[in-house]
Amino acid sequence: MPEKKDELLNASTKTDSNYWRSFEDLYKSAGSIEAKHHEFKDGVTEDFDPKKLSNFSRRKFLALLGASAALAGTGCNNYPDRGEIIPYNKKPEEITLGVANYYASTASCEHSCGVLIKTREGRPIKIDGNPDHPVSKGKMCTQAQASILDLYNPERIKKPLKLSSSGIRGEISWGNVDKEIIQLLNNSSGKQVAVITKKIVSPTEKKLLDEFAQKYNAKIYSYELFNEDVRNRAWKKSYGSGLYPKIKWNEARVIVALESDFLGKEGNRVENARLFAEGRDVDDIKNFNRLYVVEGNMSLTGINADYRLRLRPDAQHEFTSALLEAVNGSLSSLNSFAKTYDLNTGKLKALVNDLKQNRGKAIVYAGSTLPEAVHLTVNAINNALSADALFNPQTEIEHHPLATADEFNSLVKSMNSGMVAAVIHYDSNPVYHLSQDIGYKTALKKVPAVISLTGTNNETAAVSSYTLPINHTLEVWGDVQTRTGFISLQQPVIAPLFSTRQKEAILLTWLNGDAKGFKDTLYHEYLMNNWQNSLFSSTPNFNKFWVNALHDGVVVTNETSTASFAFNVLPVPTVRPIVANSYVVALKSSYSIVDGSYADNGWLQELPHPVSKITWDNYAAISHITAKELGVENDDIIDIQIGNSKLSIPVFLQPGSSEKTITIELGYGRENAGAVGTGVGFNANVLMNSNGLSPWLYNASVVKGNGSYQLVTAQEHHVFDDEMTKDAAQKRGIIQEGTVEKYKQNPHFMKKEEHEKITMYGSQTNMEYPGLKWGMAIDLNKCLGCSDCVVACISENNIPVVGKDQVAKGREMHWLRIDRYYSGTEDEPKTSVQPMLCQHCDHAPCENVCPVVATTHSTDGLNQMIYNRCVGTRYCSNNCPYKVRRFNFFNYRDYFRDGYQEADVHNLIYNPEVTVRSRGVMEKCTFCIQRIMEARENATAQNRTVRGSDVKTACQEACPTTAIKFGDVNEKESEFAKFRNHELGYYVLEELNVRPNVTYITKLRNTHSEEA
Amino acid sequence: MNIDYTIEAPVVEGRLTIGEIEQLVAAPMETKPDKKFYIALSISGSFLLFGAVLLALSFYKGIGLWGNNQPVGWGFPIVNFVFWVGIGHAGTLISAVLFLLRQKWRTGIARFAEAMTIFAVICAGIFPIIHTGRPWLAGYLFPYTSQHGLWVNFSSPLVWDVFAVSTYLTVSFVFWYIGLIPDFAVMRDRTSTKIKKTIYSTFSLGWRHSHRNWQHYEKAYMLLAGFATPLVLSVHTIVSFDFAVSILPGWHSTIFPPYFVAGAIFSGFAMVVTVLVFVRKIFDLEHIITLNHLEKMNKVILATGMMVGYAYGMEFFIAWYSGVEVEQFVFVNRAFGPFAWAYWIMVSCNVLIPQLFWFKKIRRSVPVMLIIVIFVNVGMWFERFVITVTSLHRDFLPSSWGYFTPTIYDIGILLGSFGLFFTLVILFTKALPVVSISEVKAVAEGAQPSHGGTH
Secondary structure (H helix, E strand, O other): OHHHHHHHHHHHHHHOOOOOOOHHHHOOOHHHHHHHOOOOOOOOOOOOOOOOOOOOOHHHHHHHHHHHHHHHHHHOOOOOOOOOOOOOOOOOOOOOOOOOEEEEEEOOOOOOOEEEEEEEOOEEEEEEEOOOOOOOOOOOOHHHHHHHHHHOOOOOOOOOEEEOOOOOEEEOOHHHHHHHHHHHHHOOOOOEEEEEEEOOOOHHHHHHHHHHHHHHOEEEEEEOOOOOHHHHHHHHHHHOOOOOOEEOHHHOOEEEEEOOOOOOOOOOHHHHHHHHHHOOOHHHHHHOOEEEEEEOOOOHHHHOOOEEEEOOHHHHHHHHHHHHHHHOOOOHHHHHHHHHHOOOHHHHHHHHHHHHHOOOOEEEEEOOOOOHHHHHHHHHHHHHOOHHHHEEOOOEOOOOOOOOHHHHHHHHHHHHOOOEEEEEEEOOOHHHHOOHHHOHHHHHOOOOEEEEEEOOOOHHHHOOOEEEEEOOHHHOOEEEOOEOOEEEEEOOOOOOOOOOEOHHHHHHHHHHOOHHHOOOOHHHHHHHHHHHHHHOOOOOOHHHHHHHHHHHOEEEOOOOOOOOOOOOOOOOOOOOOOOOOOEEEEEEOEOOOEOOOOOOOHHHHHOOOOOOOEEOOOOEEEOHHHHHHHOOOOOEEEEEEEOOEEEEEEEEEOOOOOOOEEEEEOOOOOOOOHHHHOOOOOOHHHHOOOOOOEOOEEEEEEEEEEEEOOOEEOOOOOOOOOOOOOOHHHHOOOOOEEEHHHHHHOOOHHHHHHHHOOOOOOOOOOOOOOOOOEEEEEEOOOOOOOOHHHHHHHHHOOOOOOOHHHHHOOOOOOOOEEEEEEEEOOOOEEEEEEEEOOOOOOOOHHHHHOOOOOEEEOOOOOEEEOHHHOOOOOHHHHHOOOOOOEEOOOOHHHHOOOOHHHOOOHHHHOOOOOOOOOOOOEEOOOOOHHHHHHHHHHHHHOOOOOOHHHOOOHHHHHOOOOOEEEEEOOOOOOHHHHHHOOOOEEOOOHHHOOOOOEEEEOEEEOOOHHHO | OOOOOOOOOOOOOOOOOHHHHHHHHHHHHHOOOOHHHHHHHHHHHHHHHHHHHHHHHHHHHOHHHOOOOOOOOOOHHHHHHHHHHHHHHHHHHHHHHHHHOOOHHHHHHHHHHHHHHHHHHHHHHHHHHHOOOOHHHHHHHOOOOOOOOOOOOOOOHHHHHHHHHHHHHHHHHHHHHHHHHHHHHHHHHHOOOHHHHHHHHHHHOOOOOOHHHHHHHHHHHHHHHHHHHHHHHHHHHHHHHHHHOOOOOOOOOOOHHHHHHHHHHHHHHHHHHHHHHHHHHHOOOOOOOOHHHHHHHHHHHHHHHHHHHHHHHHHHHHHHHHOOHHHHHHHHHHHHOOOHHHHHHHHHHHHHHHHHHHOHHHHOOHHHHHHHHHHHHHHHHHHHHHHHHHHHHOOOOHHHOOOOOOOHHHHHHHHHHHHHHHHHHHHHHHHOOOOOHHHHHHHOOOOOOOOOOOO
16 A cells, blocks of 8 residues: 555654754754755755746746647648538437438329438438339339439528519518418408419318318419320210229230320329330230330330331321221221321331220320310220220329319409409419410519419519418428329428428418418328328328328328229211411420429439430420421521410421421420529420410421521430441441341340351450359330439439530530430431440450559459549540540539539538549449448348349339349349340440440330331 | 762761851850840740640639540540650651761751750640649659559550650650760850859769760760660650550551651651751751751651551551441541541641652752641641541440530640740750750761762
C-alpha cells in the first residue's frame, strides 16, 4: 500500500527530529537555521520579478496556441461536404441504416400502377412495381417510375400563393387561405362553384367531392385530354351498357390493331404489353400470336407488327366496313379499297384468312382516337369473329363520367355571365388542356375566385387568384379503384417536404368549414372511416385488415363482374368517304410526358421517343412522299390550319407513314412548366376543336412554313440514304431475325449457319471463371422497345439529365439505350429494336487500352469502372464496339439548366449505393453492381454462396414483358441458363472475339410460310 | 544537260569566308530586334494568348466545350497531337540520320530543324494532357510508386506514348544542346556585354575550341545521333499504335507504323521548308541555306508523299481484300460519306499537289514550293483528322453513329498551338544561332582538304 507508506514517511519527518539532511542541519549551525526560514535557496529568487516577465501569460499562450490550431484545422481544410450529418438519436425500429425499406402504394399515373417505394433512411429513392398488384404485377409504366423525380422537383410550389391586386403572387398562410376561401364558398349565394378535376379513380375522393358538391352547390367536371370516351360510347350503342371490356391479349392468336397503340399508350399498356408478350414465347412456339397493324404513323405497336399496312386514319372507317364485309364472305370491296389506297392485297388476304380461321381467338382493336363509326363497325367485326371470348369480365369502374364538351361550353357560358362564384382546379390544368374554341381561359377572368390546387406551376395556376401547393403522391393517403376485383391504397412514405397539403385534405378542410380544423391526419382518418364504414363495413377486425391492406398496397376483393356481352345488331354506319386530297392531322399523346403533365420531368423529356428516338420535342411526323409534295425536309417548318387555329411545327420524315397524314404528339409547348418543361416543343393542343372527325382527328390544310427548327435524336437518321448505309445492322449480324415457320421447321437454323463460319481465334480464353459469372439474356421476341428499362436504369444509377443541346451533340448519358433499326423500304420498313448496354465482354477491348487501369475485370465476369482512377482519355469508349460507354463532358448536374440538378431537394433523389459521377469521368452499365453486392452480403449473412437468381437488375425488374433475364452463366440448371444457351441465342458482333455476355434471343416474325 | 559529277557542288555558296559565316549567323543576336520582329512576335503571341484563354475556359467548364461526342471520343486534340509529333520528325531525321549518313548539306538546316523538333514536341506534348477529362490527374499516366500499389497499364498504347514522347523530347533536347555548345562558345567570344557573356559562358560549359574538346564533342555528338536515329522510327510508330492497337475499323491496321513514319517525315519536311523559306530571306542566310537545300528537301517531300499515297491506296485494298463488311464500309464511308470533303482535301494536298515536285523548276522556285508545302501541312493535318474522326464517327453499330462538328474552342486551341510554335521559333531566331556556326564552317569551301576541285 504505497499511500500508507508515504503517510508514515511524512509523519516521521514531521515528528521525528532525528532526521537530518546535512551536518549543518545535524549540528544545527546558525546558517542552517537561518536558511530554513527561506523557502528558496539564495540567488534563486533574486532575479525573479514578475514585472520583468513577458506579459504574455501561460494561459494566454495556451489560448492562442489552441485558437491557431483550431483555425488552421478548420480554415485550411478543403473538405467539400460541409453539410450536417446527423445520425439517428433513437433508431426507428423498422429502419436499419444502409438497408432499404419498401412500402406499397399506388402511383398517380394514368394506369394507377401498383408500386413499391424503395426508401433509404426514410427517403424515397426509387419506385418499383408491386408484385401483389393484380394488374400491374410488379411492373409499372414509364411515368410511374419517373414520378419520383417530381417529388424532388426543386420548383415545386412550397407555400400557398395569392395573387395580389397588383398582379403579383405573394405568399399567404394556410390559415388565411382557408379562412378566405371558406368565407367565399359560404357567400357564393346560389352561384355555381365549379371543381375541375382529371379522371377520378378513387372511391373515397369521389365521396369527398360529392359531399363538397352538395354543401357548396358545386359541380364536378372531370376531363382527360386523352380518353376512351369514343370507344365506350360505341360500346354502349353496340352492347347496351357498361364500358368496353379489358382484352385477354394473351389468349388472342390474331390481333388486328387499327390506328391503335395498345402496346404503347392506349389502355393499360403495362398490362397489355405483358399479356401480348405471353403470346410471344419462343418456347411455346405453337401459340405464337400474330399482330397486324393498320395505321397512319409508325407507333410502338406498329414497329412490333408482323404485318403492317399504311393507311391514313380517316380512311379507317371505309377500311373497317370493307373488312366487315370480307369477314362475312365478300372480298370485293376490300379489294377495291386496297386498290384505292395502294395496300398490299396479299397481306389483306392473309389478314382476312387469319381472322376467319381463328374465330374466338382473333380480335380487331380500333384506336381510341378513331371516330365512333369505326368503333361501331369494329364491334360488328368482333361480334362476327366471336371475339367476346377474349373479353375479360373484370371491367373498368367509372367513378364519375367525364364531362362532355357541351358541359364545358355551358360552364364557360355561366362563367361569362357571372354565375360562377369560384372555380377550383383540383390538380388539373384546363387552361392548357381544353380546346381553344371553348374559350375557357378568357372566361376565367370573369370568375371572382380562381383556385388552383397544384404541385407545380402550370398555365392554369398562372391565371389563378389562389395557388395552393399540394402533396406529391408519395406524401399522400388515398385509395384507387380502377376495376372490379381489387382496390389499392396510397400511403405517404415521407412527410411533406414543403408546406404543402394533400388536395383531399384541403377540400376536406373547406368542407368542414373550419379553417383551424386542419390537421395532418385529416384525410387519413376520412379515408379509414370511409373504408371501415362503407367500403369494407363487414370486415370483422378492421385495424388488422387495414394494416395488412397497407402492407400489401392492394385489397383483392374477388368480386365477379356480371357483365354480359350481348351484341345489339345495329345497322353499320354508312361510310363517309375521306375528303379527297386533304391532309389529315392525328393528335396523339406523348409516350413520355403523356398529356403534358410530366413536362417538367427531365428524365421523361430526355427519354428518346421509342420510334423516332427524338428527345425534348414533338414534331409533325409525315411520310417522305408527303414531304416532297410540301417541299420540306427534316426540321423544316410547316403551317397547319384547322378551322381558325394555326400551328407552325417542324416536320420529321417518319418511315412507314401514310401519305398526307400528319401525326403530332400533344403535351408539348407548355408555357408554365418550370425550368425543365417551359417552351419545350410545340403546343398542338391549339389545333383541337369540336368539329373534328373525332377530338383527335382533323382534316387540315397544310403548307410549307418559314424556316426550320432543330429536332434532336438519340440515334442518327441515315438509314435510307443510300446503298452504303441501308440495312447495315442486318448485314453486320447485329440484328438477326427469323420467322416462326423457319424455327418450327428447324429449331437450329441459327446455329447451322454458324458452322459455315471459320474462326481464326481458336477457343483460347485469357481467363477462366470457375465460380459465379454474371450474364444477361434479352429476348427480342418480347422486347417491344417501350423504354421502361431506360427510366429504371436512370433512376437506379443516378444518371443525369443533360439537356437538348447535349443530346444534339450525341452526349446523352443513358447507360442503357434501345437501338431501333429499319430495314427494307422507306415506305414499308421492317423495324427491329435492340436494348444495348455494356456487354461485359470477357475480352473487353476497353480494358486493355485504359492507360491508368481505371476499367478492369472482376472474377465474376463484370467489366468494372473505377471512377476515382479515371482521367478521362476516352480511349475505352473509342475502342468499345458497342459504344455503350458514356462520358461526363461536363459536370452535367451543374450544366443542365444552371445547376437545376444540384438544388438541395433534388439531391435527395440519388441512390446512396451508386456513386454520383463528376465531370471528366467515363461511366457505363455496371450490371447493377450495387444489387449484386447487396445479394452477396445477404448470402454471406445466410452462410451460403450467392446464386444467379438472387440478383435482379433494375432494367430486368422494370421490363413489363420480362424480356430481360439475368443470372449466373455457370449455373446450368437455372431459368437464366435456358436463355443463355438457347438455340436462338446470338451475340452482337461475335466475330470480334470480344466475348460479350449479353445473349440476344433472335426475333421471330410470325409471317406466313410463303414469305419466310 | 552537262553536269560535271566529278566536282562536288559547294554546300555554302557565295565563297563565304569563315569569318563571314560567323558574322552572318551571329548577326541576329548582335542587333536589336527591329519592328518586323515585334510585329511577328505580337501576331504569334496573340494566337498563343487566344488559345490559352480558350484552354483555360475548357479547364474551368469542362471539355464539353469542344466538339467531341459519344462516338467521336477523340477530336482535335489528338489530331493536333499526332500532327505536331509528326512535324518534329524532320528535325531528328535531318540532324541525326543525315549526320550518320555523312550528308554535308544537312549542316545548314540541322540546327533550325532540330529546334523545330523540340518546339513541335512541346506543342504535341500539351495535347495528350489537356485532352483528358480531368487534366489535373494527368500524373496518373506516369508510373509512380504509391502505397495503393497502383500502377499504369503497360498494355495501353497511351502509356507507351508517355514514354515515347518524353524520351523523344529529352533526347532531342540533349542532342540539340550538345550541338549548340561550340556555338555558345563562339557567341561568348564575340559578345562584350556582361549579361550575354555570363549566359553564353554558362551554357558553353567552358568550351575552349581545343582539340580535346572537339574530340569529345564529336564522339558525343555521334553517339547521340545514334540514340536519336531509332527515335525517328519509334516515336511515330508508337503514336500510330494508339490507333493500330485498337479494334476499330480504320484504326486497326498493320500498315500504320511505316505509314505514320513516312507521313511524319513528309509533314516535318514541309514545315521545315515553310519556315526556312522565310528565315533564309529575313536573316540573309541564302548562301548558307541555299536553293540546293530546299530542293533536296522537296525531293524528300515528293518521295515521302508518294509513300503516304501508297498507304492510302493500300488501306483501301486491304479493306476490300479482308472481306470484312465493317472494314470495307469504313473506307467507302471515308471517301464518300459525310466526311468525304476532309478525305479529298487530304488526298489532293498530300498526294496530288506534291507531284508538281517532279519538275525541277518547281522544286527550285521559292514561291511555288512555299504554296505546295503549305498545302502539304494542311493535308497532313487533315490526314490525322480523317484517321481519327471518320473512323470513329461510323463504327460497328449503326445506332451509335454520329457526326463531329468542331467548336470555336477546338479551332482556337489549334491556332493557339501554332501560336506557341511560332512564338518559340521567333524567340529562337533572336536568341540562339539558327545555323550551326561550327558545322557550317567545317563544310565551307576551303575548310577541308580535298582532292582536286577548285580552291
